[in-house]
Amino acid sequence: MAKQDPAVIAAQNRHKIEKDKRRKHYHDLQVQGTNNSSIVSKRSVEKIYNPIMEPESKEWFKHFVPKAKRRSPAINRGYWIRMESIKQMIFRILEQYSHVRVINLGCGFDPLPFQLLAEKYEKFEFFDFDYPELVQRKMGMIKESPEIIDVIGELLDVPDMKDLGVFMATKSYKLIGCDLKNTTKYKQQITQLCKGDGASIFIAEVSLAYMKPEHANPVVEILSELPNSHFLVLEQIMPSGEDHFFAQKMLYHFDHLRSPLQCVQEYSTKDKQRKRFQQYYPNVTVVDMFESWQQLVLEAKKKMIDRVEHFDEWEEFIVFCQHYVVIHATNSKNTILVESTDDIIENLSLESTPQFSMTLVENEKPLELKFPAACASSNGVHVHGGMWQTRNDVLLRLQEAEFSPIEVEERPQARMCHTLTSLQDGRLLLVGGRTRPGTVLDDVWILNENEQLWTQLSTLDDLDLTRHSAVALSPGCVLLFSNGRFVLLTVDAHNTLTTSTLVTTDVVPNVKSCGLSYDPETKTGYIVGGVSNAIAPSINDTIFKFSVDLDTKTISLKTVCNSKQTARIGCVTHIINGKLYIIGGIGQTLTDQNTTVLVMNTFSKKIQGVRISDEIWKTYPALVGFQLAGSTLVGGGAVCYSFGSVYNPTYHVEFT
Numbered sequence: 001m002a003k004q005d006p007a008v009i010a011a012q013n014r015h016k017i018e019k020d021k022r023r024k025h026y027h028d029l030q031v032q033g034t035n036n037s038s039i040v041s042k043r044s045v046e047k048i049y050n051p052i053m054e055p056e057s058k059e060w061f062k063h064f065v066p067k068a069k070r071r072s073p074a075i076n077r078g079y080w081i082r083m084e085s086i087k088q089m090i091f092r093i094l095e096q097y098s099h100v101r102v103i104n105l106g107c108g109f110d111p112l113p114f115q116l117l118a119e120k121y122e123k124f125e126f127f128d129f130d131y132p133e134l135v136q137r138k139m140g141m142i143k144e145s146p147e148i149i150d151v152i153g154e155l156l157d158v159p160d161m162k163d164l165g166v167f168m169a170t171k172s173y174k175l176i177g178c179d180l181k182n183t184t185k186y187k188q189q190i191t192q193l194c195k196g197d198g199a200s201i202f203i204a205e206v207s208l209a210y211m212k213p214e215h216a217n218p219v220v221e222i223l224s225e226l227p228n229s230h231f232l233v234l235e236q237i238m239p240s241g242e243d244h245f246f247a248q249k250m251l252y253h254f255d256h257l258r259s260p261l262q263c264v265q266e267y268s269t270k271d272k273q274r275k276r277f278q279q280y281y282p283n284v285t286v287v288d289m290f291e292s293w294q295q296l297v298l299e300a301k302k303k304m305i306d307r308v309e310h311f312d313e314w315e316e317f318i319v320f321c322q323h324y325v326v327i328h329a330t331n332s333k334n335t336i337l338v339e340s341t342d343d344i345i346e347n348l349s350l351e352s353t354p355q356f357s358m359t360l361v362e363n364e365k366p367l368e369l370k371f372p373a374a375c376a377s378s379n380g381v382h383v384h385g386g387m388w389q390t391r392n393d394v395l396l397r398l399q400e401a402e403f404s405p406i407e408v409e410e411r412p413q414a415r416m417c418h419t420l421t422s423l424q425d426g427r428l429l430l431v432g433g434r435t436r437p438g439t440v441l442d443d444v445w446i447l448n449e450n451e452q453l454w455t456q457l458s459t460l461d462d463l464d465l466t467r468h469s470a471v472a473l474s475p476g477c478v479l480l481f482s483n484g485r486f487v488l489l490t491v492d493a494h495n496t497l498t499t500s501t502l503v504t505t506d507v508v509p510n511v512k513s514c515g516l517s518y519d520p521e522t523k524t525g526y527i528v529g530g531v532s533n534a535i536a537p538s539i540n541d542t543i544f545k546f547s548v549d550l551d552t553k554t555i556s557l558k559t560v561c562n563s564k565q566t567a568r569i570g571c572v573t574h575i576i577n578g579k580l581y582i583i584g585g586i587g588q589t590l591t592d593q594n595t596t597v598l599v600m601n602t603f604s605k606k607i608q609g610v611r612i613s614d615e616i617w618k619t620y621p622a623l624v625g626f627q628l629a630g631s632t633l634v635g636g637g638a639v640c641y642s643f644g645s646v647y648n649p650t651y652h653v654e655f656t
Contacts, residue, residue: 004227006432008186009125012563012606017539019020020085020245022294022564027575029038031194031517033197034434037112038108039061039064039065039108039225039542039644040065040069040071040107040112041075041079041642042061042069042079042083043061043062043064043068043069043084043176043242043393044058044070044071044075044076044079045071045079045080046060046061046062046067046068047059047068047070048070048076048308048309049076049080049305049308049566050286052224052307052308053301053304053305053308053612054110056116057115057118057362058115058147059108060111060114060115060118060205061111061213062142062147062602063111063141063144063145064111064138064140064146065109068490070641071214071589071642072313072318072439072637073308073309073310073311073312073313073483074313074640074641075641075642076308076321077305077311077313077317078086078317078321078642079414080639081293082287082289082324083207084233084296085111085234085289085296085326086112086203086205086232086326087299087307088201088235088300089296089326089337089338090102090201090297092199092231092337093199093230093242093335093337094123094244096199096335097123097199097228098123098197098198098333099123099125099196099197099198099199100123100124100125100198100199100200100201100202100351101124101125101126101127101177101194101196101198101199101200101201102124102125102126103126103127103128103129103190103194103200103201103202103203103204103225104127104128104129104200104205104588105129105178105180105203105207105208106129106130106180106204106207106208106458107128107129107130107138107207108130108134108279109138109379109655110128110205111128113126113128113152113172114148114151114152114469116404117151117152117172118151119131123150124172125171125172125175125191125551126172126173126174127171127173127176127194128173128174128175128176128178129176129178129180129263130177130178131177131178131179132165132178132179134491135167135175135176136177138166138175139167139168139175142168142175147209150171151426152170152172152329153168153170153171153172153173154161154171155169155170156158156169156170157172157498158491161174161193161604163172164176164188164192165177165178165185165189166193168378171278172399173195173356175655176189177624178213178248179226180207180208180215180216180219180495181215181451183212183218183219183222186219186222187222188480188596190223190226191223191226194226196453197626198228198240198294198334198620199228199230200223200228200229200230201230201232202223202229202230202231202232203231203232203233203599204219204231204233204234204235206233206234206235206236206635207238208220208233208235208236208263209235209261209262209263209264210259210260210261210262211262211263211349211522212248212262212263213262213263213266213267213494216263217263217276217279217280218325219526220277220280220281220329221279221280222529223280224280224281224329224331224588227331228331228332229281229331230329230332230335231281231327231328231329231330232326232327232328232331233277233325233326233327233329234324234325234326234359235263235264235267235273235324235325235326235327236248236250236261236264236323236324236325237264237268237270237273237288237324237325237348238264238268238269238323238592239263239268239269239270239288239323239333239343239592239595240253240592240593241268241593242265242319242413243593243617243621244590244592244620245620245621245640245648246319246320246324246614246638246646248620248642248646249274249640249644249646250323250640250641251264251645252643253640253642253644255313255641267331268290268324269343269556269613270286270340270341270343270526271286271342271343272323273286273288273327274327274340275336277327277329279486280329281329281330281331282330282352283330283331283332283335283336284327284329284330284332284340284341285327285328285330285336285337285338286326286327286340287298287325287326287338287339287341288321288322288323288324288325288326289320289321289322289325289326290317290318290322290588291341292321292326292338292635293321294536295338295339295492296338296541299535299536302535302536303535305535306523306534308534309437309439310436310438311437311534312417312434312437312438312466312467313437313569313639314531314534314537314569314586315569315585315624315625315638316638316639316640316641318320318569318586318587318588318607319586319590319624319638319640320640320641321551322590323590325496325537325563326338326424327595328547329493330641332587344655346428346598347580348551348565348594348598348607348608348609349608349609350609350610350611351599351608351609351610351611354610354611355579355599355655356576356581356597356599356610356653356654356655356656357653357654357656358612358613358616358621358633358651358652358653359616359650359652359653359654360619360648360649360650360652361401361632361650361651361652362401363401363402363403363404363649363650364402366649366650367383367396367634367635367647367650368388368418368637368647369383369386369387369388369392369405369415369635369637369647370386370387370388370624370625370635370637370638370647371386371387371417371625371635372384372385372386372387372416372627372628372634372635373385373386373418373420373430373433373627373629374420374627374632374634374635375420375421375422375627375629376629376630376631377422377424377426377449378427378630379397379449379633380397380398380399381397381398381629381630381634382396382397382406382420382428382447382487382629383393383396383397383402383403383420383627383629383634383635384396384412384415384418384420384430384450385399385412385416385433386625387416387625390421391414391415391416391435392414393411393412393413393414393415395408395411395447398632398634398650406452407452408447408452408453409452409455410454410620411441411454411540412430412445412454412456413435413513414435414450415433415434415468416433417431417433417436417467417469418430418431418432418433418434418465418466419431419433419436419469419470420430421470421471421472421478422472423459423472423475423476423477423478423491424448424474424475424476424525425475425476426445426449427444427446427447427448427449428449428493428560429444429445429446429478429489429491429495430445430447430655431460431465431468431470431480431489432444432446432460432463432465432466432468433465433466435468436487437649440465441456441465441466441468442460442461442463442465443455443456443459444456444458444459444460444478444489444497445457445478446491446495447536451624455495457495457497458497459494460487460499462484462550463480463482463483463487464482464512465482466512467482467512467513467531467568468481468482468483468512469481469482469514469515469516469540470516471516471517471518471525472518473488473518473520473548474520476490476491476492476493477490477550478490479525479548480622481515481516481527481614482512483510483511483512484509484510484511485501485508485509486501486502486508486551486555487500487501487502488500488501488553500553502503502548502553502554502555503552503553503554503555503651504555504556504557506555506556506558508557509527509530509532509540509542509558510529510532511527511530511540511546512531512534513529513530513531513569513570513571514527514528514529514530514540514571515527515528515529515530515568515571515572515582516528516573516586517573517574517575518563518575523547524546524547524582525545525546525547525548525575526543526544526546526560526573526575527540527544527546527571528543528566528571528573528580529541529555529568529570529582529585530569531569531586537565539568539569539570539587539588540562540567541564541566541567541588542559542560542562543556543559543560543562543563543580543600544558544559544560545557545558545559545560545596546558560600560605561588561600561605561607563587563607564587564589565587565589565595565598565607565609566582566587566598566607567588567589568584568585568586568587568591569585569587570583570585570586570624570625570626571583571584571587572584572585572627572628572633573628575602576655576656578601578602578603579599579600579601579602579655580599580600581597581598581599581603581610581655582597582598582599582625583596583597583623583628583633583653584596584597584621584623584624584633584636585623586624588608590647593611593612593614593617594609594610594612595609596621597609597610597611597612600609616651619649620631620646620649621648621649621651622636622637622646622647622648623636623648624636624637624638624648625638627647628653630653630655631654632650632651632652632653632656633648633653634650635648635650636648
């Protein structure tokens, strides 16, 4: 083998080193870029939430994002709980010490130090760490703001701190340039700057997520060696795997930004995150953000939040929260801030011989529609309304795998969260729904399928007709259920509507967005899931069985069983051959490939999971805001936080 020229080898090595430097610099810039989107969303929260939640507090994000852009209610609430979770954990730690250092690793343009210092929390000393380039920009913004300078105090001349990367220093605030992957320099900065009595609270709000585990974990280890160290981490997880629709959208989002999540594959569940931090800290608690919402946000504050803006996006909020964890790791004793919970709240066996299957319906133009109303009739599957980019008033018919609009003149206005039920005689009954959150409709319409003609009937007063449920009992007769009330709707041949409130002798669940099904052969039906107390919210985990006596206009209920797995908002149900199928919805626990579909034996009351095939699971079913129309799962989808929207494909289902 010919001997290579040492000069050529040196040149190749220099080229590789420069290439690696450019690649690292590019990655660092992309990670810094994620701060821009985040800070705009946090500014939206500040602008909308502060006047009600913290009317005495000044606006601090405005110094870094002068022009506020309003985000959707789901994104606003998501960012609010993200910020509030960290803040509440800090306050709970603060109660135990006379002095606390708060070190934000990857601070971005977060103004938390200025907010708390302005509120006279004198126990605090703040240290903001981030990439030197970003810190340089932040320092310039701070110096241009007299308000911030006023709260952080007089700038100190600290030449001895320059070697530690300190760009700016006051008695209560330090701004430090740092690359966390340079562990030698980082350890020197931490140990030199964080001296003294009291506690050190380290915050990593997704900043570790962009680092590979071999780089992120040494950061954790170094912090665990300091006395009274508290590490608060907010990070993404994928408890149902990367093929869950939210996880898939989340991964795509960060990959598209060229700042991929580096730790989420390795530490994809609460349990894996707990074990990760237990390698370094003796005391570790891990909760997802929905559990944080339940444990850290008091009822009084939830009521205040409900006044901020009308909110009807619980499914989207919950599934987002279930993909983020809040971790508290500490070497301090007796410091439990929240109660950890297991990943799996209830073990279910799988149905050994599944009698349920899903097949993808290949549409040339897929239906992108959330919360429509739909039903099946002899003329095909009809879909009305729902939410695309805006609410719509279009009536669609699915025939031969394609959706086509039905042209009609007078028609119901655009809406979502309503019902469409076949009267089993060539007519469809449309009831209620809403326009924007908080604006509920009470109108009733009949569609004559043959004439393709809508006729408006009388309105239904005193009923909250959004997210209600309806089933046909017999031709021309529909049972409506909403907020604990059963109402019988009868429409005669002349389109005259008669309503009767059914009398119940039992306690009726006061829920909406439940699964409601009825078996005309046995004259019994079931109520599954649903939500009550829309402020909390409370998710029903009891399955109820009911029977209707049309002669006496009474209805009787009894409890079948309780199961955390059936505590869902927006599931659909179907009864066949002594089995109750429960499909989709969002609940207390995140569903996965084995639990998205459940089946209950109506005789033994045993509940089992029904595994969705790998082929179908990889089409990312988003069974939220969807409908079961005959044997077709139609519509559905969700806004996945700030990552964008996903829509549920159309599926044909078989119950054998």
